[in-house]
Amino acid sequence: MIKRVLVVSMVGLSLVGCVNNDTLSGDVYTASEAKQVQNVSYGTIVNVRPVQIQGGDDSNVIGAIGGAVLGGFLGNTVGGGTGRSLATAAGAVAGGVAGQGVQSAMNKTQGVELEIRKDDGNTIMVVQKQGNTRFSPGQRVVLASNGSQVTVSPR
Numbered sequence: 001m002i003k004r005v006l007v008v009s010m011v012g013l014s015l016v017g018c019v020n021n022d023t024l025s026g027d028v029y030t031a032s033e034a035k036q037v038q039n040v041s042y043g044t045i046v047n048v049r050p051v052q053i054q055g056g057d058d059s060n061v062i063g064a065i066g067g068a069v070l071g072g073f074l075g076n077t078v079g080g081g082t083g084r085s086l087a088t089a090a091g092a093v094a095g096g097v098a099g100q101g102v103q104s105a106m107n108k109t110q111g112v113e114l115e116i117r118k119d120d121g122n123t124i125m126v127v128q129k130q131g132n133t134r135f136s137p138g139q140r141v142v143l144a145s146n147g148s149q150v151t152v153s154p155r
Helices: 002-016 057-076 082-106
Strands: 039-054 108-118 123-129 140-145 150-154
Touching (some): 108 140
Antiparallel strands (some): 039 108, 039 140, 108 123, 140 150
């Protein structure tokens, strides 16, 4: 029984690690962004600040559910009768909280906040994942926008 729980847990954790957060970077485009017309403007980096990007809280549900199931299984192996029921419930609650915390930590990624003075005189702020490109004040950049998202790249 415990071997089965451990195998299911390992499979679940390995699948969670397959999430691709690289689309938050200026170095990666999604398939839907390929071959799309984007408006281009130019500017100069005024300030660069490292930030953390936290994934959405809705994705923590997967960790909470996985943790609750694992905790319930482990709690069910303890005791018998009423004690087993209480241990199962307590294990499920504790596992859910722990699973949500683990998922939340896995959803964090390093980002960069870029303050950019565009050539038209407007100043904007863009946050994107820290990719391979390192930005510095005074650096010229190109901004590609599809209307709702902006990607900053070196010029």
